[in-house]
Amino acid sequence: MAKPMTPFYVGLAVLAVAGGAFIVKSMASNRQPPLTVETTAPLTPGPRGITMGPDSAPVEVTEFSDFECPWCGQYANIQMPDVKARLLSTGKVRWRFMHFPLNIHRQSPYAHLAAACASDQGRFWEMHDIIYQNQEAWTASRNITRDLESYADRIGLDRTRFDACMKDRTAWGRVLADKAVGDSLGLSGTPTFFINGRLWRGNQSPTVDQLIQITDSLTRPAAAPARGTAKRG
C-alpha cells in the first residue's frame, strides 16, 4: 500500500513547499515601512478628528476613513462634492473625519500623517481631497514621500514646516488617537459612518439624499427620532 501512495505524498509535499514559498515571498516583499499603525506615539489629547461645518450644527456626521481604502476614495471623490454643495452648505451638518488606517494598508499611514501635518497648517481638507483624487497613483508609488511632498506643494503648504512635521512625526499621535477611538468602538472596516453618534448600518455608505432625509428628520421641530436607517451602535 505504501508504494503506490508515495508519489501522492511527494506531490502533496511539493505543492506545500511551492505554496509556502509563495507566501514567504509575499511576506518578504512587504518591506516593513518605518511608520505603521502599530508604531507607538503619544496619543494627542483634545478633540478627535477634523471637522468641516459649523460647531453649532445640530447634526454631526462622523466618518472613519482610511486613505488607501478604495470605497473611501470613491466616497470622497464622488459623494463628498455633493455633500458639501447640498448638505454642509445648509449649516445644519458638521462633518467629522476620523483617521482610521487599516492594518492591511501599508502606504496609508504615510498619507494619514501627511494629512495631519497639513492640518497643522489649516489645510487638512485640501490634502484630504488631493490624496483621494490621486489614490491610485500614490498607492502604487515606490516613493510615497515624494508624492505626498508634491501634493503639499500643490495645495500651497509651507514645505519647511510640512517636511519637519513628516520627519518628526509628532502629528502621528493624533492619527493614532483617532484610530484608538475607532478600535474602542469595535470598527473593522472603512468607511464607517455615525450620524449624531448612531452607527449607520446601511449596506452601502449613506448617499446625500439619505443624509438630507435624516438631517431633516433630526432638525424638524418636535420630530420623531430617525428610524430604520441609522441605529445606535
Add this chain to the structure above:
Amino acid sequence: MRHRQAVAVLALLGLMLSTYLVLHHYGLTGALACGGSGSCDKVQASRYAMLFGLPVALYGVAGYLVLLVVALAGLSERRLDDPAPTRILALVSGIGVAFSAYLSYLEAYVIHAWCRWCLASAAIIGLIFLVSLLSLRTRPSASPRP
C-alpha cells in the same frame, strides 16, 4: 482513495490560500495580487471581512485544516474502507459551501466587488464538496477488501 487524495490536494490549496489572506489581513504581506482592479481590497477593507471579531479567512484556515487532516487520515490503510471520513468531508465541505455562498452573496449584492482569492476559495470548497458527494455515491460499489 482517489477521491480522498483529490480532497487532500484541494484542501491543501485552500489552506494555503486562506493562510495568505489571513497574513494579509494582519498586514504581514504586501498588497494582494489582484490584477490591479482593487476589488480584493474593497472586499478586504469592508466590515464583512470580519466575523465575530476574527478575519473571515481564519475560518477558512480552520475549515481547510480539518478537511486536510480528515482526508489524510482517511487515506491510512485501516481507514480506506471506512465511510466515516468521507461523510465528515461531505459535512464539513457542505458547511463550507454554504458559508462561501453567503460570502459570495455579500460580494455580489452588498459589497459590489469581487475578490478573486475569495472566488478561488469558493471554487475549491465547491469542488471538495462535489468530490465528497461523488465519493459517497461510489463507495457502496467499491470492491470489498479481503
